[in-house]
Amino acid sequence: MADHPSDFLPPEDDPAYRVFIDSLSYLPPEEVQIVRKAYLFSEEAHRGQLRLSGEPYITHPLAVAGAIAEWQMDVEGVVAALLHDVMEDTSVGKGEIAERFGKPVADLVDGLSKLDKIEFQSQEDAQAENFRKMLMAMASDLRVVLIKLADRHHNLQTMAAVRVEKRRRIARETLEIYAPIANRLGLNKLFSELQDLSFQLIYPMRARVLGRALNAARGNRRELLSRILAGIKGKLRAANIDAQVFGREKSLYSIYRKMLDKRLSFSQVLDVYGFRVVVNDVPTTYLALGALHALYKPVPGKFKDYIAIAKPNGYQSLHTTLIGPHGTPFELQIRTEAMDNVAQEGIASHWLYKDSESFGADLQKKTTNWFHSLLDLQNATGNSSEFIEHVKVDLFPHEIYVFTPKGKIIPLPRGATVVDLAYAVHTDIGNQAVMGRVNFNMVPLATELTNGDRVEIVTAADAHPLAEWLNHVKTGRARSKIRHYLKTAQDDESTALGEKMLGQELRALGVAASEVPVSRWKSVLRDSGNKLIKEVYTDIGLGFRLAGVVARRLLTLDDSSPTAGTPASSLVIRGSEGMAVQFAPCCQPIPGDPIIGSIWKGKGLVIHTHDCPAIRKARSAKPTKWIDVEWEPERDRLFSVRVQVVVQNTLGALGRIATEISSSGTNIVNVNMDDRQPGLYTTLNFTVQVADRTSLARLMRSLRRIPEVVRIARAQGLPA
Structure with missing residues (x-):
């Protein structure tokens, strides 16, 4: 697509385009010219494509780029927003974008593109894999997530022509994933808008009824709210505190969730309205709090200091609930202007507010660390669907804060246990945890933590995670680390068991395992599809391959050939092999019992007593599936x-x-x-x-x- 004169003749008669270009006044003229070229490139690539509403497709990337420009993002971010769909919906490739607009822009667009060319087993798998790829791109460049959220926001605003089922599916996905991400990044305004738009798409009738009730309440309480506002302003003036005071209204969805969670009617939700006080510096926030507590009585237990202990998304503010005239409760937030910038725009404040640059830089560092922790989850997770479930867990708001012995503050979700904290500190601490010391008292690992607990993790070098820990952990990180350890441990134990079983079969055929030629192993590996001998051992230990069949193939014997050499000996077990050897709960064999084993796919070797009534029919029906097992004299477990x-x-x-x-x-x-x-x-x-x-x-x-x-x-x- 070569440059031609029309590249530099933008459609100035389009009002939306003119508003967009005017919003770029924060960029140098030469960068605005690059944005103009990107618009024309995108318009030409999407030419002939229409949205379901009948509008030209270019209206969507233009709207997304406009939202990005409101955050005053750099030129690369704005250009990527204009081009975010060209790789997905047109024949334009990453190389062409890189050639015209540079590799950083091409990487941003690639991170935003879906994986439509890959075959997936289900819609859920595709969604999970797309989300996984997007998170990887986010971890390397935070602009990806901001463009993606702006893209989702505009899509929700323009869904009137989309069929109802798809509309609801996208709205639910937004509530589960994208709105919590906006909240996690401190984008409070966008977070509320995504929630309200999704609520209106999933439950349009409920949203309309609640909206009418809110409008009516606003009219009924106008005089009362004006009195409270005047009282706050007057008290602050009398205390010589320079402040701006704003009224604020809870979002539709937050009211709906409160009604649902606490089973309240709309008339019972009293704190629909609140006020925000913005002052010049941190000491003044506490002075304002004292003055306003003297004006209206505070509700006990409702004060929260997010300035001293900021939320994980960087949010800082004082929160208190006061009782106003006629016994009406209302929420009050007190913060500085820099805190207010971060509270409204979160990570975007890094670009938008130069005076809050230190806040934005710190938040950007925290956010990058969070995304990298999600990549750790990905590495420890078996599949995309499992990964996305772990991420959903970690996207829930953090509600408690606990302290390590060194005074470090660690945020955790409500209901988190000692195990969750152990893995939050370090994977090795979690893997070796045996007890917790909460507020100087020894407690089990399953103990739930509460806000303000001082927690020390007691470890032991020979300890390891147990499967039952999965029943009481709350964080996705802890759950994925435990599963990863258990899977790795099972594979290692199964490998050792499989090697022992194959050695037994080879001895029965008169050959020592060390005598098998390398050429025979290569042949077996080629036929089986395994790359390593260890993988064959693991498959045998997990029951996916029969040791006898592998032994015969290693010796180029037919599976029906009579066994040569010495008679098969019993397989010797210690009882401490771990998950590769399981003891049947029906007969609970113990050393001294005559025992027999059976290999089950995915489970490994299951041990029964010889006289176990539960296996009589199975032994007679499939005698070849059973192998003789005996106890090793030296054992080290109960x-x-x-x-x-x-x-x-x-x-x-x-x-x-x-x-x-x-x-x-x-x-x-x-x-x-x-x-x-x-x-x-x-x-x-x-x-x-x-x-x-x-x-x-x-x-x-x-x-x-x-x-x-x-x-x-x-x-x-x-x-x-």
């Missing part, structure tokens, strides 16, 4: 086993039995009582941890000596 005790229904029987178990050095994991048939006898079900069958027999003998014990036996079958 095993859970269920013991059923029938006792006389007398006072204190449970306590005497529990005391006897504990005094024998045995740990009680769980105890419950079967009271379905009350009478002379009660059945107690204990789950205890023992080293082997001998220690279990010793425990049962000691329990039989208790007078109240009528019968004792090891339980069989799954627990009720």
Whole structure:
């Protein structure tokens, strides 16, 4: 597309274009000329394309660029906004954009383009992968997210011609992802507008009814609000405090959410209106707070100091709720002008307000760190859908602040636990956490934290994450790190188990594993599609390949060939192999029990006792699926086993039995009582941890000596 004279003859008769060019007065004339060229390039690329409303397509990128210009973004950002759809919707490629407008602009446009040319299994996968790519681009250049949010904002404003289902889907996606991102970046004005527009698209009738109620309330309360406003201004003047005072109104969606969450009617939502006081410096904010608390009584527990402890998105302000005339509560916000700039425009204040440059630079650093933490989530996550769920968790507003022993403040979502904090500090701290010390008291890792807690993480070098931690963590970072560790650990354990199983099969065929030629391994790898021998071992350990089949192929034997060499030996296990070896809950095998194993796809080796009633049919139906297993003499763990005790229904029987178990050095994991048939006898079900069958027999003998014990036996079958 070569330059021609029309490149430099913009359509001055278009009012929208003239307004847009006039808004670029903050740019030097030579940069405005670059923007003009970018407009013409975009207009020519999109020529002939129409939006569903029937308007020329160029009206959309022009509107997005206009929003970007309101933030006074640099020329590269404005040009990228004008070109943000050309790679996606036209034949223009990244190379052509780079040649005409430079590589930074091309990278911005590429980060904003969707992945339409890739095949995905579902719409959800496509959405997740698009979002993943956008986050990667955001982490390298924050202008990407601002252009994307402006793009989404204009799309929501112009959805009248879009079919209802698509309209609602896009609006829900905005509420779940894009509005929270705007909030996380401190773009409060845009955040509220995205929420309200989405609310109106998803629930148009509810939005109309609520809007009418709000207009009516505004009229009814006009005189009262004027009195409060005059009172605030008068009190500040009397205290010689120079301040600007503004009335503010809650957004439709925030009112709707409050009604929904607290099950209130509109008339019960009293703090629909509030006031904002803007002063010159930080000390004056506290002076203004004292003066206004003397004018109107504050509501206890409703004061929040976001100046001393800023929100993660950089927001700073004092918040208090006061009781005005006639008992009407209203919210008051007090902040400096620089804080107000950041509160309204967030990360965009970096470009928009030169006097708040230090605020903007600090916020930009925090935001970049946040995006990089999302990339850490991506690296630890198995798939795009799982990744986007983790991101949604982290986009919820942070509501509590806790302190480390060194005084560092860490924000967490409400309901977060000691584990969440451990991973927020460092991945290694999370992986090795064993306890928490909250306000100098030892607590379990599942303990929920509250605002202002002082928390120390107690670690141990041999500790590791447990799968049950996933039941009580709240942050996406903690959840993804735990899953990543468990998956890696399972793969490592499965690799070791698979190597052992293959070695056993090779010995049964009369060959040592070390004697298998490299050429045979290359042949097996080529046929299997694996790249490494380790991957074959892992597949065997996870049950995706049969060790016998792989052994025969390594020796170029037919799968039906009779076994040569020594008879197959039993597979020796320690019981501490981790997730690669699982003990069946139906029979709970312990060392000393005759055992047998079966490989299940994705689970690894599952161990049963030989006489387990749950596997009788399976063993006879598929005998080749089962392998003989035996215990290694040296073991280093305890095993859970269920013991059923029938006792006389007398006072204190449970306590005497529990005391006897504990005094024998045995740990009680769980105890419950079967009271379905009350009478002379009660059945107690204990789950205890023992080293082997001998220690279990010793425990049962000691329990039989208790007078109240009528019968004792090891339980069989799954627990009720």
